[in-house]
Amino acid sequence: MLCQPAIRSLTVLAPAKLNLFLRVVRRRSDGFHDLETVMTAINLFDTLHFESSETSEISLRVVMAQSRNSHSFPAESIPTGADNLVLRAAHLLREYAGGTAGVRMTLVKRIPSAAGMGGGSSDAAAALGGLNRFWNLARTRVELLDLAGQLGSDVGFFLGGRSTAICRGRGELVEPLELPTCLHFVIARPASGLSTPEVFRHCRPGDKQRSLSEFVDSLKGQRLDRMVRLLLNDLQSPAESLNEDVKNLRQKFDLLPVLGHQMSGSGTSYFGVCASSRHARMIAARLSASGVPWVYVARSC
Numbered sequence: 635m636l637c638q639p640a641i642r643s644l645t646v647l648a649p650a651k652l653n654l655f656l657r658v659v660r661r662r663s664d665g666f667h668d669l670e671t672v673m674t675a676i677n678l679f680d681t682l683h684f685e686s687s688e689t690s691e692i693s694l695r696v697v698m699a700q701s702r703n704s705h706s707f708p709a710e711s712i713p714t715g716a717d718n719l720v721l722r723a724a725h726l727l728r729e730y731a732g733g734t735a736g737v738r739m740t741l742v743k744r745i746p747s748a749a750g751m752g753g754g755s756s757d758a759a760a761a762l763g764g765l766n767r768f769w770n771l772a773r774t775r776v777e778l779l780d781l782a783g784q785l786g787s788d789v790g791f792f793l794g795g796r797s798t799a800i801c802r803g804r805g806e807l808v809e810p811l812e813l814p815t816c817l818h819f820v821i822a823r824p825a826s827g828l829s830t831p832e833v834f835r836h837c838r839p840g841d842k843q844r845s846l847s848e849f850v851d852s853l854k855g856q857r858l859d860r861m862v863r864l865l866l867n868d869l870q871s872p873a874e875s876l877n878e879d880v881k882n883l884r885q886k887f888d889l890l891p892v893l894g895h896q897m898s899g900s901g902t903s904y905f906g907v908c909a910s911s912r913h914a915r916m917i918a919a920r921l922s923a924s925g926v927p928w929v930y931v932a933r934s935c
């Protein structure tokens with residue numbers, strides 16, 4: 635999360651993420667699943683803007699960023715009511731800190747929703763971190779992490795300020811990971827999305843035995859050839875059984891000269907690992923020409 639402070643206003647960038655490795659370890663009695671996942675933030679950002687308010691009202695306006703891809707994601711798909719994670723984060727933080735100040739927020743959306751790219755969670759983290767500064771609350775990182783955990787499993791990752799991390803538990807236990815180099819990606823998202831709880835309901839924990847430490851070693855050692863062979867997402871198979879578009883994307887990527895590919899999070903976004911940004915742009919052009927409605931070239935730092 636990056637901040638650009640200004641008098642009486644503040645703008646915060648909320649990055650998207652990709653899951654490079656996602657193992658569902660076990661189903662828990664509280665309805666969640668224990669995970670081992672490696673997440674990396676990428677250079678695709680929502681923007682959250684805060685302006686002071688004369689009243690104690692907390693308000694949010696959601697705007698879809700104009701881009702050639704934006705037609706696929708209508709503004710109606712983003713909740714703007716009390717269940718929006720940005721509003722929930724703002725009310726939770728104000729209640730916790732015992733404040734009364736209001737704020738006028740504008741969220742500019744670029745990250746597709748229901749795509750497994752953490753857009754809602756990142757926006758929530760941007761609200762927590764941004765309002766902690768904007769309202770001058772001086773809450774500690776530990777306090778904010780606790781609030782993040784109440785908002786969603788991935789929110790803590792985005793509070794961290796590190797671009798890559800191993801996340802365990804239901805995703806809230808974040809161990810930063812230093813990447814020696816940037817990774818390059820091409821990302822595709824079909825017209826349809828997927829519901830995270832629905833995908834988790836259909837997964838079979840522990841189906842594939844893969845080692846997180848081997849994956850992390852390949853990342854740290856810059857062994858890209860090995861890393862792409864160890865990519866894993868245990869949610870991909872249930873997502874493919876629920877959504878034909880994900881299966882179609884996998885089949886498209888199978889025919890493309892990427893180093894490796896898989897779905898991110900609970901889908902439906904799908905990424906290919908590329909050797910360079912030039913390579914990623916070349917694959918992106920081929921995906922767009924084949925009719926994929928949303929295609930993006932990104933890197934991990």
Ligand code: C5P
Nearest residue numbers: 665666667669786787804805830831834
């Ligand atoms: O934590 P978050 O609100 O993002 O989770 C949404 C839903 O996804 C949960 O209610 C749960 O059904 C599922 N989930 C899970 N295990 C996780 C994370 C999410 O089962 N580790």
